[in-house]
Amino acid sequence: MLAAERRDHLLGLLTREGKIVAKKVAAGLGISEDSVRRDLRDLAAEGLCQRVYGGALPVSPATADYTARQTVAPDGKRKVAALAAGLVRPGGALILDGGTTALAVARALPQDLACTVITHSPTIAAALLDHPQAELFLLGGRIFKHSAVACGAAAVEAAQNISADLCLLGVTGVHPQAGLTTGDAEEAAMKRALAARAADTYILASSEKIGTASRYRVLPWEEISGLITDAAPHDPVVEQLKVLGVEILPAG
Structure with a gap:
């Protein structure tokens, strides 16, 4: 799966399930947890998720100015x-x-x-x-x-x-x-x-x-x-x- 496809998959999970569990996603996609964590770091840097221990949660819209x-x-x-x-x-x-x-x-x-x-x-x-x-x-x-x-x-x-x-x-x-x-x-x-x-x-x-x-x-x-x-x-x-x-x- 390409990086862009993983990104869309992760954002879809956030929308549907309200959370991302890195270990579960890695097993489901057949990739390493490190790869998932890197993707989550990138998404968090763009303000698209809030990283937490073991995965990520939806980011609050109230973080705007x-x-x-x-x-x-x-x-x-x-x-x-x-x-x-x-x-x-x-x-x-x-x-x-x-x-x-x-x-x-x-x-x-x-x-x-x-x-x-x-x-x-x-x-x-x-x-x-x-x-x-x-x-x-x-x-x-x-x-x-x-x-x-x-x-x-x-x-x-x-x-x-x-x-x-x-x-x-x-x-x-x-x-x-x-x-x-x-x-x-x-x-x-x-x-x-x-x-x-x-x-x-x-x-x-x-x-x-x-x-x-x-x-x-x-x-x-x-x-x-x-x-x-x-x-x-x-x-x-x-x-x-x-x-x-x-x-x-x-x-x-």
């Missing part, structure tokens, strides 16, 4: 945001992550809602300036422009001095085996710091993120209260997450 992500699945993000906004109680304290889905949550909050919103995202804070009864706390640090959020040691330290009833956290990948992932190590650390300061943490995940993976793990499943998604209830990945004990909040 912040401006481009605003045009990805806007309807799904609005559905997720509408459900998530309903979890915020009057008088409560909310830690709201950055990113395009979190921005949709900020816009979905009732303008007359009296609450406290803590965020490390300047765009989230700006979106809530016209909410007269929402008290805003902006955590500072080095700005990670990909998601328009503050990250790094200063931001993590600031997060350690706050607490909230609820944390709404965004990720770029949701996968039963790879877990909850994102594309930057410092951003992953910041998300962990935020989640650790809330009584309940819910993950915001529109359907295009379900079944995909990024490089850095954010949280294990047992440390979240639930997953908010507009993915179909009988989506195979969603079904696997239910088996793992993850509470799914459908935002259909």
